[in-house]
Amino acid sequence: MTEFPNLSRRGFLTRTAAVGGALTVPGLLAACSKTDAGASGEGSTLDKLKKQGYVRVAYANEAPYGYEEGGELKGEAPTLHREIFKALGVDELRPAFSEWDGLIPGLQAGKYDVISAGMAIVPERCERALFSEPEFISPTALMVKRGNPRKLTDLASVKEAGVTVGVMSGAVEKNYATAAGVSEDRIKTLQKPQDGADAVKGGRIDAFLLTGISLNWLARNNPGLQVTDSFVPELDGVAQYSPGGAVFRQGSEDLRDAFNRELKKITSDPARYVQLIGEYGFGEDTIPPADLKTAELCKG
Template identity: 85%
Template sequence: MSEFPNLSRRGFLTRTATVGGLLTVPGLLAACSKTDNGSDSAGSKLDQLKEQGYVKVAYANEAPYGYEEDGQLKGEAPTLHREIFKALGVDELRPTFSEWNGLIPGLQAGKYDVISAGMAIIPDRCEKALFSEPEFISPTAMMVKKGNPKNLTDLASAKDAGVTIGVMSGAVEKSYATAAGISEGDIKTLQKPQDGADAVKSGRIDAFLLTSISLNWLAKNNSGLEVTEAFVPEIDGVKQYSPGGAVFRKGQEELRDAFNTQLKKITSDDERYVQLIGEYGFGKETIPPADLKTADLCKA
C-alpha cells in the first residue's frame, strides 16, 4: 500500500473516508457472559484468553498501523500486540476488520477483545473504553526533495527560509504551521498523502508536513524524495505528541494492566522496539516518553 486511505480515523485528521473490500473473519462471537457494563462476569479475562488460546482483535485496514496484505494481518499494532499477548500466554491474534467509526461500538458490544489499530488516545474515546499506555507517539516531519536543498529541519527553519508548505486537508499539521508563524499564503492544502509527495516532486511546494510515521511509509514508494528528522511541534508551549495505543472494554482493567506491564518492557528497550516495528516506519523517535501517561492524556 502506498497511501493512507483514512488518516482521519486515527484522530490526526478530522475528515473521513471509507475503506472496504475485506470480510469480517468468522468465529468472533464472545465466549463468556457480560454484565451490563461490558465487563466479564466470570473469572479473569486473561485466564479465559489463555484457556482458549487466542485473543480477538479488530483493525481498520490502515497502513502502517494495522492492515491486511496477502491474507496476513500486518502493521505496527498487530505486530506489537502479538508479541505482548504471546508473553501473556495467548499465542494467536484472531482479527476482524471494522470501519474506523465502528471500532469502539464493536468493542463495547463484545465483538472482539482489543482494538489493534494504533488508535489515538483522546479524552472523548477514554470515556467509552480503556486505553493502554501509549505504544507510540507521532512526531512530525517534512518530506522534501532528495538532498534537502532548502536545509529544512523544523517549522522554524521553514519559516525563516520562506518556503511553501503542503498539509493535508483538515489536518492538525496546518495548525502546527500557523503556530510557528508560517503565513496562510505559504501553506497549500492537499487531499491525500500521495498528492503531497507529487507536489514536492513537481516543485509546487517545498515541503510536505505530516507525521514522520506516515511520511516514512510514503517515502518507500516515492523515489527522489526524503524525510527530514522528526520533531515535536508545539502549540502555545504544549508539545503535540499524538500518541496511540491498544483499546480494551471498560471493566477489563486487569487485562489492560497486564498488557501494560509487557508493553513497558518493549517501550523501555529501544533496540527491541525498533527491531519489532521498524519496518513499518517506527523508530526511536516514536517511542513514548516515560512520563507521557494515558491518565493525563484522557483528561478533558
C-alpha cells in the same frame, strides 16, 4: 511533570492497505461472537483468553498501523500486540476488520477484545473504552526533494526560508504551521498523502508536513524524495506528541494492566522496540517519553 496534548492524529489518513511485515491470519473476515469475554462468569478476562488460546483483535486496514495483505495481518499494532499477548500466554490473534468509526462501538458490543489499530488516545474516546499506556508518539517531519535543497529541518526553518509547505485537509498540521508563524499564503491544502508527495516532486510545494511515521512509509514508493528528522511541534507552548495505544472494553482492567506491564518492557528497551516494528517506520523517536501517561491524556 510534562504537559501533553490530547489531539487525534488519526482521523485524516485514508484507510488503505499497503505493503509490509507479517502475521498469519486464519479466516480474516470470519464472524465474531458478541459475548463479552470479561462480562460474566468466573475468572478474569485474561484468564479466559489464556484458556481459549486466542484474543480477538480489530484493525481498520490502515498502513502502517494495522492492515491486511495476502491473508496476513500486518503493521505496528498487530506486531506489537502479538508479542505482548504471547508473553501473557495467549498465542493467537484472531482479527476482524472494522471501518474506523465502528471500532469502539464493535468493542463495546463484544465483537472483539482489543482494538489493534494505533488509535490516538483522546478524552472523548477514554469515556467509552480503556486505553493502554502509549505504544508510540507521532512526531512531525517534512518530506522534501532528495538532497533537501532548501535545507529545511523544522517549521522555524520553513518560516525563515519563506517556502511553501503542504498540509492535509482537515489535519492538525496547518495549526502547527500557523503557530510557527508560517503565513497563510505559504500553506497549501492537499487531500491525500500521495497528493503531497506529488506536489513536492512537481515543485508546487517545497515541503509536505505530516507525521514522520506516515511520511517514512510514503517515501518507500516515491523515489527522489526524502524525509527530514522528526521534530515535536508546539501549540501554545505545549508539545504535540500525538500518542496512540491499544484499546480494551470497559471492565477489562485486568487485561489492560497485564498488557501495560509487558508493553513497558518493550518501550523501555529501544533495541527491542525497533527490532519489532522498525520495518513499519517506527524508531527510537517514536518511543513514548516515560512520563507520558494515559491517565493524564484522558483528562483533556
